[in-house]
Amino acid sequence: MNIEFDLIARHFSRPAPPGYLGVGDDCALFAVATGHHLATSTDLLVEGRHFFSNVDPAALGHKSLAVNLSDLAAMGAQPLACLLSLSLPDVNHDWLSAFADGFYALADEACCPLIGGDTTRSTSGIVISVTVMGQVRPEQALRRSAACVGDDIWVTGTLGAADIALRLLQKKLPADPTLLAATRQALEWPVPPWRFGQGLAGIAHAALDVSDGLAQDLGHILEASRCGAELDYAAFPVASALQGLDGQLVQSAVLSGGDVYQLCFTAAVSDKQRIQALADAASLQVTRIGQITAEPGLRIRAGAGGDLISLSRTGFDHFS
Amino acid sequence: MNIEFDLIARHFSRPAPPGYLGVGDDCALFAVATGHHLATSTDLLVEGRHFFSNVDPAALGHKSLAVNLSDLAAMGAQPLACLLSLSLPDVNHDWLSAFADGFYALADEACCPLIGGDTTRSTSGIVISVTVMGQVRPEQALRRSAACVGDDIWVTGTLGAADIALRLLQKKLPADPTLLAATRQALEWPVPPWRFGQGLAGIAHAALDVSDGLAQDLGHILEASRCGAELDYAAFPVASALQGLDGQLVQSAVLSGGDVYQLCFTAAVSDKQRIQALADAASLQVTRIGQITAEPGLRIRAGAGGDLISLSRTGFDHFS
Numbered sequence: 001m002n003i004e005f006d007l008i009a010r011h012f013s014r015p016a017p018p019g020y021l022g023v024g025d026d027c028a029l030f031a032v033a034t035g036h037h038l039a040t041s042t043d044l045l046v047e048g049r050h051f052f053s054n055v056d057p058a059a060l061g062h063k064s065l066a067v068n069l070s071d072l073a074a075m076g077a078q079p080l081a082c083l084l085s086l087s088l089p090d091v092n093h094d095w096l097s098a099f100a101d102g103f104y105a106l107a108d109e110a111c112c113p114l115i116g117g118d119t120t121r122s123t124s125g126i127v128i129s130v131t132v133m134g135q136v137r138p139e140q141a142l143r144r145s146a147a148c149v150g151d152d153i154w155v156t157g158t159l160g161a162a163d164i165a166l167r168l169l170q171k172k173l174p175a176d177p178t179l180l181a182a183t184r185q186a187l188e189w190p191v192p193p194w195r196f197g198q199g200l201a202g203i204a205h206a207a208l209d210v211s212d213g214l215a216q217d218l219g220h221i222l223e224a225s226r227c228g229a230e231l232d233y234a235a236f237p238v239a240s241a242l243q244g245l246d247g248q249l250v251q252s253a254v255l256s257g258g259d260v261y262q263l264c265f266t267a268a269v270s271d272k273q274r275i276q277a278l279a280d281a282a283s284l285q286v287t288r289i290g291q292i293t294a295e296p297g298l299r300i301r302a303g304a305g306g307d308l309i310s311l312s313r314t315g316f317d318h319f320s
Numbered sequence: 321m322n323i324e325f326d327l328i329a330r331h332f333s334r335p336a337p338p339g340y341l342g343v344g345d346d347c348a349l350f351a352v353a354t355g356h357h358l359a360t361s362t363d364l365l366v367e368g369r370h371f372f373s374n375v376d377p378a379a380l381g382h383k384s385l386a387v388n389l390s391d392l393a394a395m396g397a398q399p400l401a402c403l404l405s406l407s408l409p410d411v412n413h414d415w416l417s418a419f420a421d422g423f424y425a426l427a428d429e430a431c432c433p434l435i436g437g438d439t440t441r442s443t444s445g446i447v448i449s450v451t452v453m454g455q456v457r458p459e460q461a462l463r464r465s466a467a468c469v470g471d472d473i474w475v476t477g478t479l480g481a482a483d484i485a486l487r488l489l490q491k492k493l494p495a496d497p498t499l500l501a502a503t504r505q506a507l508e509w510p511v512p513p514w515r516f517g518q519g520l521a522g523i524a525h526a527a528l529d530v531s532d533g534l535a536q537d538l539g540h541i542l543e544a545s546r547c548g549a550e551l552d553y554a555a556f557p558v559a560s561a562l563q564g565l566d567g568q569l570v571q572s573a574v575l576s577g578g579d580v581y582q583l584c585f586t587a588a589v590s591d592k593q594r595i596q597a598l599a600d601a602a603s604l605q606v607t608r609i610g611q612i613t614a615e616p617g618l619r620i621r622a623g624a625g626g627d628l629i630s631l632s633r634t635g636f637d638h639f640s
Contacts, residue, residue: 024544025464026394026528027359029456032352039347042403042451044438074346083362085449118364124444129405131362131451136349144345208346224344 007091007119011100012084016113020081028115030081036135038080041071047125052169057095059188060128061102066190068132069110070209070261073197076142077134079112085129087122110194142200142207142265147225151205151266151292154275156193156284159214160250161186161239163257173249182241190261196282200265203274207265213256215311218264219298230308231290231300255300255311266292327411327439331420332404336433340401348435350401356455358400361391367445372489377415379508380448381422386510388452389430390529390581393517396462397454399432405449407442430514462520462527462585467545471525471586471612474595476513476604479534480570481506481559483577493569502561510581516602520585523594527585533576535631538584539618550628551610551620575620575631586612 008023016022021029032038045064047053065082072079084103107114112132165183167173192209200207206221222229233251242250267275272288279286290300299308328343336342341349352358365384367373385402392399404423427434432452485503487493512529520527526541542549553571562570587595592608599606610620619628 021458021461021463026391026462027361027397027454029357029359029395029458029461031357031458034354037349037351038358038453039349040401040403040451040453041347041436042405042438042449044405044407044440044447044449046407046440046442048443049440071346075349077347081360083360083451085362085364087364087366087447116361118362118449120364120366120369122366122445122447123368125442127364127407127442127447127449129362129364129438129447129449131360131403133358133360133453134347138341138349138351141341141349142346143341 007096010093011096012114012117014104014114016115020113020115022113022115028081030115032080032135035137037138037141039072039075039077039134039136039141040131041068042129042131043067045128047127056188057098058102061099062106062189064128064130065103065106065112066192066261067211068130069106069112069194070192070211072132072134073192073194074142074207074209074263075136076140076197076201076204076207077136078198079110079132079134079194081115081133082107082112083131084114084117086117086119087127088119089122089124089126136201140202142204144206144208144221145224147206147221147227147266147292148268149227149292149294150269152269152272152288153218153229153231153264153266153290153292154286154288155210155214155237155262155264156196156279156286157262158237158239158285159260160242160253160257162190162259163253164242164245166259179241183239186239187259190259192261193263193282193284196278196284197263199278199282203271203278204265204267207263210260210262210264212258214264215255215298221264221266222296222298228293228296229290229298230293231298233300233302234304235287235289237285237287327416330413331416332434332437334424334434336435340433340435342433342435348401350435352400352455355457357458357461359392359395359397359454359456359461360451361388362449362451363387363391365448367447376508377418378422381419382426382509384448384450385423385426385432386512387531387581388450389426389432389514390512390531392452392454393512393514394462394527394529394583395454395456396460396517396521396524396527397456398518399430399452399454399514401435401453402427402432403451404434404437406437406439407447408439409442409444409446456521460522462524464526464528464541464544467526467541467547467586467612468588469547469612469614470589472589472592472608473538473549473551473584473586473610473612474606474608475530475534475557475582475584476516476599476606477582478557478559478605479580480562480573480577482510482579483573484562484565486579499561503559506559507579510579512581513583513602513604516598516604517583519598519602523591523598524585524587527583530580530582530584532578534584535575535618541584541586542616542618548613548616549610549618550613551618553620553622554624555607555609557605557607
């Protein structure tokens with residue numbers, strides 16, 4: 001038995017649920033419900049780029065899956081299964097065990113069993129590739145191109161904390177252990193609203209997950225839907241940990257900070273109460289932050305009664 | 321527009337076929353036929369481990385998908401779609417263009433459209449992650465555990481050439497440009513029998529693709545099916561380019577050489593003619609190389625009328 005099989009057998013062979021053929025054959029197999037399409041997405045996480053070398057491996061296991069579940073939520077899709085590939089410079093069983101625990105805990109919670117993958121030794125840093133698969137009725141899928149003029153623009157959760165934590169860890173802000181303690185969870189243990197996302201299917205119009213910064217991500221909806229937006233900054237759900245920080249810093253974290261893994265979506269004004277009820281049922285904060293306009297471009301009103309300022313798209317760029 | 325989006329837009333955004341939602345949303349979407357299960361597999365290719373840094377990028381694009389299509393073929397599944405993630409140390413548009421051409425050419429041929437993926441800058445070498453998705457009727461899927469005592473054991477194509485090419489390129493064999501020219505295609509441009517694999521669904525019993533060496537891979541079938549096998553070495557389809565080489569070298573290349581991406585499968589003796597007809601229709605060489613036995617273990621008869629020799633599993637290990 002070679003090390004690849006031993007590594008998979010030791011850490012990544014927890015049994016798949018009934019009806020699934022999981023790890024151990026050439027392919028994994030599972031059913032997709034009648035009337036649904038398969039929804040799939042994949043994300044790479046690279047050491048030194050998407051995570052620090054000394055990150056808690058359990059948090060990394062969690063986040064590797066979370067960033068992918070976030071894409072299913074943004075499509076309104078129900079998670080069905082995931083694949084995990086790891087390229088590792090060496091085999092550290094303690095690290096792998098903690099990584100697997102973090103990964104499986106979220107997979108169990110989201111009913112998204114790990115059914116296959118690949119492992120290989122890398123020549124340098126860790127590379128993690130996760131693919132998620134889910135199902136959604138195609139006519140209910142939340143496409144970026146589906147925003148309508150007059151739609152409310154919503155975001156789930158709060159904004160800004162992950163970006164502040166990242167800046168602290170990168171030493172781009174002066175050391176502040178209290179602030180780091182209050183923001184680090186948002187960066188390292190994001191919890192995308194995958195159940196709420198499924199509930200939005202058939203109700204919301206356009207949606208995406210905030211991964212590169214709200215302004216940049218919302219820009220993708222506006223471009224695909226050929227419309228514009230007006231945002232009301234005073235309504236933004238700024239993370240409470242950011243209270244007391246410099247206003248410009250907060251604004252930058254909230255508008256351009258990445259790694260949020262919450263949803264930004266648009267819906268008819270008439271569906272406001274259904275959306276609030278859906279969020280209440282999921283114990284999730286949702287906030288209406290603006291409106292879709294026929295006039296192209298992204299504009300923001302900084303304070304109540306203030307002027308609209310045109311906002312250029314800036315965001316967290318994974319390839320710059 | 322950031323570089324990630326530009327890179328995807330420039331090289332990896334060829335339109336998906338009607339019925340697919342491809343690159344550009346949070347998830348890709350496509351249908352799975354009624355009565356079928358989704359079959360999925362993923363493989364990582366790491367520079368310096370699975371390919372040489374100076375490999376022809378078009379060949380690498382082709383092979384990245386081929387090794388994954390091989391897994392679908394080994395399950396009897398029809399390709400539906402694929403995802404491609406690239407971690408790159410830098411952006412070389414000529415390299416990417418050739419890589420994309422090789423990838424898309426095979427994707428088109430196998431009707432396996434590229435519908436999503438991810439790109440990121442790596443801190444060191446190239447890492448390629450491909451996920452394929454296909455469909456198969458679950459009761460017809462070719463599982464490793466389905467071999468029956470008395471089954472014929474078959475292989476598609478020929479054996480040994482890829483391993484000899486690899487040894488020449490690794491300078492583990494004395495330089496021999498003629499031999500390299502005759503074997504290199506097998507290593508760099510493998511053509512898994514994906515159409516033939518679909519035809520085997522419902523006919524063959526167990527199957528897998530030969531990626532780590534025939535003896536080791538067949539061992540997985542024997543273990544999963546709790547049986548043994550007797551092989552007839554004289555019947556083996558040795559690649560013609562290996563004629564005249566040392567007998568022990570050939571034997572090692574044929575039994576333990578990896579990177580073959582042909583199928584090894586078992587089927588009832590009574591289905592011999594159906595299998596031959598299926599292979600003829602696909603212009604594919606298939607060879608009966610032995611039989612499944614109740615007695616466990618893998619035994620091989622070196623020459624006609626010779627004794628059976630017990631064969632320990634040795635193979636190409638991606639993690640040693």
